[in-house]
Amino acid sequence: MDWTLVVCKPKLPDGYSVQKSELDEQLTLGNQASVLNLPVFELVPHTAKLTALRDWMAAPRRRFQKMVVFVSPSALEMAMTHVTEWPADLMCGVMGRQSARLAQRMGIPRDHILAPSVDGGDDTEDSAGLLALMCRHFADKALEVLVCKGPRGRVDFPQKLSELGHDVDILEIYDRLEIQQSSVRLAxxxxxxxxxxxxxxxxxxxxxxxxxxxQMPDHQLLGFKNSATVLTTHNRITRRCKELGYARVVEIPTGIQSVNLWLKTNTTAMTGSSMTNPVSSQSANATAYVAQSQPNITQPAVNPWLVKLAFLLSLASMALVLLISFAGKNQIEKTRLAFGERIQKESTTLDLVREQMTQYDDLTRDLKTRFELLEEAQKEEASQRVSLEEVYNNLLASKTEVSLSEVDQLISIAKRQLYLLGNVNGAAVALGQAIDLLEKAEKPSLMNLRTALQTDLAAIKALPSDDLLKLAIALDSVINSVETMPSLAGADATTQTNLAKLNNPERIESEPAVAQDQTSTPTAGTAESSAPQFSWAGAWSFVKTVASTAWYDIQSLIEITKVDTPDVLLLSSRQEADVRNALRLSLLNARVTMLSRQGELLKSDLNRSLTLINTYFDTKNPQVERAVSVLNDINKIQVDLVLPELKATTSAYRLAVAGQQQKGSKP
Known part of the structure; x- marks a missing residue:
């Protein structure tokens, strides 16, 4: 069959020709099909990102090893075109053998390249295979990894590297633009x-x-998807092509060599050697046999029936040979068709089984990798902690040691203020003092503790700063004043008197005037001016004061109290005591729910307390008004807050204490 290979690889700019030349060379050597280039995307490099790549490669390393990972051959060629020389202490990670060959061709030394399946390993040529290879080569070492990629895709690979403890940076060195194909080209x-x-x-x-x-007609598109063959390089691409409706999807290894091998294999299988038709040769042999079977008769005395019988036998033999040839050809054709259908079914079944096995293998490999990563992470964490402590203890041996006991006390005070008393400001002050103690510390464990304290302090300052302790003290004063609060059933006559004083300020003004008239004496230069003199204004003021005092005394004899429920006035002393006990109990419950930060129960207790006060007590009394004001202030605050647990501070403090104890135990 005359195949047409449609290459859909992304298009690179004209300055990047290494991959293109290698692809053209391999297609020319294969020479199994005609080639049609149909790039769907065009890759546009980011010059600024490539400059940042060179700077990162030239920067000194901070960890055991530095590595640059290229997720595709295009990313590798773009990067290496702008890199003049590969550093001697820098590793290169690629996804398979094709990228490894391209890296060598671009000037990267062979011993600096890390790629799955290059050295005969069984790792898959993808990000999972490279991740497993890195775990084996750098089991107990943390790397600085820069992942060079394009937009989108390969998102889980940097995340898994970060979970392993490596310092990972992502650099998108090119952009991908979609190329719109013309209708003629698609047709x-x-x-x-x-x-x-x-x-x-x-x-x-x-x-x-x-x-x-x-955009093409549906019947043409459906026929194309049912008849065309799609070659993919990963099971993820295979699944996506099948979801798009392609019927013949074949997964092959990466590289143009795999494409040439597939074309060569399928061309040989489909072409084969054509079977020769034996009818003409058998007819010629039969004719020659008849001609040879006739002897050179010179005697005219031959029986003509024998000649006719021989001719009939020859015709029958020829017919029999033709019939056998035709029947054999039909049987062979039917056998070939049946065998082809059987091979097609077996191939489909084998593809399904292979896909399921691949999924099971990926799942098993993923689980195995996770268990190995957990164990390696624990070992790596322990080794990193020991090595970091040794290095920093040697560097900072002459520095002043910061006492952790004061920090522990301040953290305990902050926890008590926050959880027991609900005092957000007190907890913030305690944590701030702990941060001040650690301000000049340079040890890693203490720096981590200071960072954790700053994080928890920011979380605490974000909370509403209601002083629950102050409100609790105010509520205690209200609880203590329940016995002295005047009730409507036993209200005295002072309420109306006080109201009369507030509503008639003339008495307040007149009293100082009288006092002034009585105490003031006229000044004169002679001794005779000190004698008492009669004044009509003073006399009138005195009379007015006496009359006003008498009128207030008369008013205080009668008390007028307005109540909504007359039954309240009929409470006995025992019932009044029960009301006060119920009010005290409700206020105590409100105090407990406020300190325990139970918002719904607090509002219920406060509303019940306000209802008892408004119903049974004199709300015009200043003492009662103050109690109502305190309850309303408490009712406005928000107590059901999610308090921070100070996990970061606790964990960092434990690490600091463990590091100090471990240092003290060393000889």
Missing amino acids: NLLTLGGRCVLWITSSETAEALDRQMS
Whole structure:
């Protein structure tokens, strides 16, 4: 069959020709099919990001080893085109053998390249295989890793590296622009039909091509998807192509060599050696046999029936030979068709089984990797802690040791203020003093403790700063004044008197005037001026004061109290005591719920207390008004807050104490 290979790899700018030349060279050497380049995306490099890559490679390392990981050959070629020389202490990580060959061709030393399946390993040529290879090579070492990639994709790979304890930076060194194909080009692609072999290297390429082909007629597109062959390089791409409706999807290893091998294998299988038709040769042999079977008769006395019988036998033999040849050809054709259908079914079943086995293998490998990573993370954490403590203890041996006992006391005070008393300000002050103690500390464990204290202090300052202790003291004063609060059933006559004084300020003004008239004496230069003199204004003021005092005394004899429920006035002394006890109990419950930060119960207790006060007590009395004001102030605050647990501070303090004890135990 005459195949047409449609190459859908992304298009690089003209200055990047290493991959293109290698691809053209391999396609020319294969020479198994005609080639049609159909790039769906165009890659545009970011010059600023490539400059940042050079700076990162030239910077001194902070950990055991530095490594640059290229997620695709395009990222590798773009980066190496702008890098003049590969550093001697820098590792290069790629996803497979094709990228490894390209890295060597771009000037990276062989012993600096880390790629799965290069040295005969069984790791898959993808990010999972590179991750497993890095775990084996750097089991107890933390790396500085820079992942060079394009937009989108490969998101889980940097996350897994970070979970292993490596310092990971991500650099998107190029952008990807979709190339819009013309209708004529897409129509020519659909006309290829079963001769078309699409080579797709990413799920995004398959989606973009399918999106552009959706503008073509549905019957043509459906026929193309049922007859065309799609070559993919990963099970994720295979699943996506099957979801898009392609019927013939084949997963092959990465690289143009795998494409050439597939084309060569399928061309040989489909072409084969054509069977020769034996009818003409058998007819010629039969004719020659008849001609040879006739002797050179010179005697005219031969029986003619024998000649006729021989001729009939020859015709019958020829017919029999033709019949056998035709029947054999039909049987062979039927056998070939049946065998082809059986091979197709077996191939489909084998693909499904292979896909399931691949999924099971990936799941098993992932679980195994997770268990190994957990164990390695524990070992790495222990080794890192020991090594860091040794290094920093040697560097900072001459520094002044900060006492952790004062920090522990301040943390305990902050916890008591926060959880027992609900005093947010007190907890913030305690943590601030602890941070001041650690301000000049340079030890790593104490620096981590200071950072944890600052984090928890920020969380505490974000809370509302209601002083629950102050409100609790005010509530205690209200509880203590329940016995002395005047009730409506036993109200005295002072209420109306006080109201009369507040509503008639003339008495307040007149009293100082009288006092002034009585105490003031006229000044004169002679001794005779000190004698008492009669004054009509003073006499009138005195009479007015006496009359006003008498009128207030008369008013105080009668008390007028307005109540909404007359039954309240009929309470006995025992019932009044029960009301006071109920009010005291409700206020105590409110105090408990406020300190325990139970918002709903606090509002219920406060509303019940306010109802008892408004119903049974004189709300015009200043003492009662103060109690109502305190309860209303408490009712406005928000107590059901989610208090921070100071986990970061507690964990950092334990690490600091453990480091100090471990240092003290050393000889």
